[in-house]
Amino acid sequence: MEKIVDDIKEFIEKRNWRQFHTPDCLAKSISIEAGELLECFQWNNDYDKEHVLEEVADVLIYGLQMCIALDVNPEEIIRSKMEKNAKKYPVEKAKGNSTKYSDFK
Ligand SMILES: [Mg+2]
Incomplete structure (x- = not known):
């Protein structure tokens, strides 16, 4: 990069x-x-x-x-945002669906 x-x-x-x-x-x-x-x-x-x-x-x-x-540094901000996204969209709740994180049950 x-x-x-x-x-x-x-x-x-x-x-x-x-x-x-x-x-x-x-x-x-x-x-x-x-x-x-x-x-x-x-x-x-x-x-x-x-x-x-x-x-x-x-x-x-x-x-x-x-x-x-x-x-x-673009790589740093991308990695930082990916970490936040991983917390917002845990695999067990997000896998195979397009539900917004705020609508997770
Ligand atoms: Mg153009």
């Missing part, structure tokens, strides 16, 4: 784009790219996988750019 973050940093620095990468602008950009991803499925499920993957990459790149802007 470090290598890809370094490559993204280099891409940004070469273009002097860091000035535009405020957390609010990056949050908007993540949402815009997520919308573009959703658009791939707008009218039917006959999606173009190559296009879908490009939009997934856009979302991930902006997510990593947010980590750069906030000076946090």
Whole structure:
């Protein structure tokens, strides 16, 4: 993960784009790219996988750019959130169903 973050940093620095990468602008950009991803499925499920993957990459790149802007390690925050998710969704309650944790009995 470090290598890809370094490559993204280099891409940004070469273009002097860091000035535009405020957390609010990056949050908007993540949402815009997520919308573009959703658009791939707008009218039917006959999606173009190559296009879908490009939009997934856009979302991930902006997510990593947010980590750069906030000076946090993406692997650490992903692991931290996965630990929280594992507690919210224990296997014995969550296995094989899509029930939201707040609705577990
Ligand atoms: Mg896009």
